Amino acid sequence: MIKNAKIVDTMLGIEDHGIFTASLELEYGDGTQQSFGRSYLGGEFGCKWIEQTLDVVGVDRWEKLKGKMIRVEIDNIVGNPLYKEIIKIGNIFEDIWFDPKELAKKMGVEN
Numbered sequence: 001m002i003k004n005a006k007i008v009d010t011m012l013g014i015e016d017h018g019i020f021t022a023s024l025e026l027e028y029g030d031g032t033q034q035s036f037g038r039s040y041l042g043g044e045f046g047c048k049w050i051e052q053t054l055d056v057v058g059v060d061r062w063e064k065l066k067g068k069m070i071r072v073e074i075d076n077i078v079g080n081p082l083y084k085e086i087i088k089i090g091n092i093f094e095d096i097w098f099d100p101k102e103l104a105k106k107m108g109v110e111n
Helices: 043-057 100-107
Strands: 002-014 020-028 033-038 069-077 080-091
Touching: 002 033, 020 043, 033 080, 043 080, 043 100, 080 100
Parallel strands: none
Antiparallel strands: 002 020, 002 069, 020 033, 069 080
């Protein structure tokens, strides 16, 4: 399922367990919210994750993400039909997508 979402908040930094993290807090048109992010963004993979997120949204700085509209592709988590996971994010106008699992696979990083 593909839905439009607004980025209402972002996080880029060290989380409470000391892990470098980045996430987008998204709000759908019906008022529900969901996070898209990665809890460990070390090394080159982390740089690429951030770079591709910025590219897809169409901004050049993390601080400019808040307030932007994007598309998300959502699927059910295997074994839990009630929980839906954001598989990838896309540009609101163009057919440009970022799939973190594909990036991890390309780079040989465990996802």
